[in-house]
Amino acid sequence: MLAREERHRRRIEEDRLRPPSPPPIVHYSEHECSQLGEKIKDDSKFPEAVRVLLTWVERGEVNRRNANNFYSMIQSSNSHIRRLMNEKAAHEKEMEEAKEKFKNALAAILVQFEQIVSVFHAASKQKAWDHFSKAQRKNLDMWRKQAEEIRNIHNEELMGIRREEEMEMSDDDMEDAPESKDSDDSGPLAQVEALREENDSLRCQLDAYRNEVELLKQEQSKAHPPHSEEDATRQQQLSFLQQALQGMQKQLLKIRDELKQREMELEKSTEDKQQLESQIQSLKDRIQAFPASHTLQLERPEWEDRGSDENTSHANESAASAVVSCSQEKESVPDKGPPSPVKSEREALLVGIISTFLHVHPFGASIEYICSYLQRLDTKISTTEVETLLGRLPYTFKQELTGVGASLEKRWKFCGFEGIKTA
Missing domain, CATH: 1.10.10.10 (Winged helix-like DNA-binding domain superfamily/Winged helix DNA-binding domain)
Structure with a gap:
């Protein structure tokens, strides 16, 4: 009997200490929807409002008649992302400032540790060490070891912070390195393709900005006259989007001009290549024609042969000089200088x-x-x-x-x- 009463009393105590269950979430209605839309725009009530919106969507409250209302609430939830990102950036800035302040304080502390260790080293020299007693020397040696150990720990901590910063910078460099390598190795055709892809990406972003501006304008025209703070926030968002839209348009025009210029350079380089190939082919034909003309002149008299030999040698020399000049234009061979320190x-x-x-x-x-x-x-x-x-x-x-x-x-x-x- 007593055990039963004890269990009953314990169950009552547990029920009393148990946190109250959350109130049930109401079903969708036009009145609740309008109130929820205002709560989503309030930063303090945003978590609770999003939980209600999620429950409505999961319950299947969305239909063709109220789809626009749900779209407006989801759009308001999406606008909350910008405030969260700004808040995150502010916290990151505070964290970076705190890290920098901690690093500077640690460096100042390390300098003072270095000075204290220097004092111990100076006292350990013979001209000062001989004047201390045995007990004093023992304490000085123990203090020196402790100071050096603490100094080394702080030094390792400071060096670890610096290594982390350098590794973060090296990771950024490695992310940028493949892009720069690809841009160096790619020819004009690859650059044109990259510009075209960037042009398409900018065009998509431009369309997205335009759609968002149109949605803000429609929402502002259909909604009731807002409060002054909400009106100022929407005007600020609208001006920001318009500025971003103008910047994207300018960047898009710049990319298009650069694309046209690259295409013209590509066409010009193609024409120059064809012209050089035709010149090389004509020089090869001239060189092949010289032996044939030389064999036709074998039956002439001796004095004519001398003149023809001289003319042929002059022609061969001129052809050879033309070939040499053409080859020098295509590829110049540097003179041999002193041995290079780079061996491979x-x-x-x-x-x-x-x-x-x-x-x-x-x-x-x-x-x-x-x-x-x-x-x-x-x-x-x-x-x-x-x-x-x-x-x-x-x-x-x-x-x-x-x-x-x-x-x-x-x-x-x-x-x-x-x-x-x-x-």
Whole structure:
């Protein structure tokens, strides 16, 4: 009997502590729909309003008569995305400022740790160390080790933050690198195709902006006279969309002009190629004609043969000079100079990739950072190979020391713009 009463009392206590169940969601009606539309536009009531809208849609409340009302509520929900993105951007900005503030404070703390460790090192020298007692020396040595350990922990933390920032920058560079490589390797035809695709994409975006502007205009004309804040918000959205529309139109016209220019350059290069091929063919025909004319002149007298030989040699010389001049126009062969520090095409590729990488790192990068970037492209690349190659090119790359104390670091920089004047 007592156990039954205890269970009953416990069940009552659990029911009392259980949170109340949410109120049931009402069914769709014109009145509830108008109220829900106002709640969706209110930031404080937006989560509850979206939950009701989701329940209505899942219940199957949408039909042909009220489809426009549901479309308006869904469109209002979509407009809430812009406010959420602005709020997210503001929080990200605050987070970046807090990170920068923390990094600066950590750097200042690390400088003071360096000064404290320097004091311990100065006290450990013989001219000062001999004047301390044995107990004092023991305490000084223990304090020095503790200070160095804490200094190293803070230094590793600061270096980890810097490495994360550099890795984020390198990831952005690797995303941009394939695009730049493709643009360098592609010919005029590929560039024209890329411009056409960009033109189509901009046209689609332009149509989307136009549709959104028309929807805002229709909604503003059909709705009741809004409050001042809502009116200002809609006017601001409308002006923003109109400015974006104008910018897209200008960009579209610019892309079209560039597309026409590329097509004209492509046609011109095709005509030049055909003209050069016809010139080369005519020169080949002239060269083949010289031996035939030489055999026809064998039966002439000796004094005529001398003259004909001289004329033939002059003709051969002129034809050869024409062929040489034509070949020089097509492909010039450089004179042999001093041996190049770049010994293979692989090393030339490495120099190009490293130059591009260091060009976007104006403050330089360590050899480990450079090799980690290169090993993403080829895992066989070693640190010794890269450092030896950089050392053979003093007019292109130079090594500098940065930092103080324990944060001292060797960094490689690209100096080709200055080295071209002295090389």
